[in-house]
Amino acid sequence: MIQGIHTIDTGFVRPNFDAAYLVVENGHGAFIDCGTAYAIPRMLDALAQAGLAPGDVDWLILTHVHLDHAGGAGELIAHLPNARLVVHPRGARHMIDPSQLWAGASAVYGEAVMQETYGQLRPVPAERVVEAIDGHVVDLAGRALLCLDTPGHARHHNTVYDQRANACFTGDVFGLSYREFDTDRGPFILPTTSPVQFDPDALHASIDRLVALKPEAMYLTHYGRLGDVGRLAVDLHEQIDAMVALAKQAQQDHAEPSQRHRAMKKALADLYASRAQMHGWQGSRDELEELIGMDIELNAQGLGVWLDSTRKRAS
Incomplete structure (x- = not known):
């Protein structure tokens, strides 16, 4: 744990593949991304290990609504009585009514694979959803978490900049870095251009925007905390x-x-x-x-x- 940031392995695919994060400040918590519905026990266990109860969580912040990041959002919110969901405006409707997300993915993978891989998508009550436009600040017990519109991987993508830690939670916009590829030279990284909204110009601009913040670290969903931001x-x-x-x-x-x-x-x-x-x-x-x-x-x-x-x- 560094500056109140806890890394949670959601258990998706393999160890050290898919991360969510818990930020703790003055007895309050914010989850950033949540994995699939099958990750909920791990999320709640991480909360307990941090000394917090479900009622101490104020926020669940999504970088974007791809299912490996947000598939368990509705189920997790149901366990967090005081939390609200923060999501890019383009993704909000898919959290309130995830039927289109499910239908689109099921058309590719099939119902059986979807159930086995992601579990059921549970809607989030509309009154608990906050649409985070570019520059929206989430207040976590006085700790500012800044939401930045960062397209390129997806048009519904926010990066969360933690000003206290001087670190970014980048979802997929700052690429993938699996720990199996680490060497003496540090982490290995590659972009993700997965369908259907890849835009190279926007992705270049989003990366430059994050680097301009001069963060000490990037927290990737795939996977974990990275320094050496300029080289990457x-x-x-x-x-x-x-x-x-x-x-x-x-x-x-x-x-x-x-x-x-x-x-x-x-x-x-x-x-x-x-x-x-x-x-x-x-x-x-x-x-x-x-x-x-x-x-x-x-x-x-x-x-x-x-x-x-x-x-x-x-x-």
């Missing part, structure tokens, strides 16, 4: 540009969507393997694809959606 930001910028370039090349080389998708997946795996090797990671290509294979798949999907939307705007 450079790495993200370089990779966003490289990913856009390889996507455009795949589009040029392959008119058929499935072939384009396969080409992007291979190019992304090549990019990440090369950068991981340069970072000093000693794992094999098979190990890399086991650890980030789903991220490669989702990044390729997101790049494909972006390519198609760009082409439609140009026509």
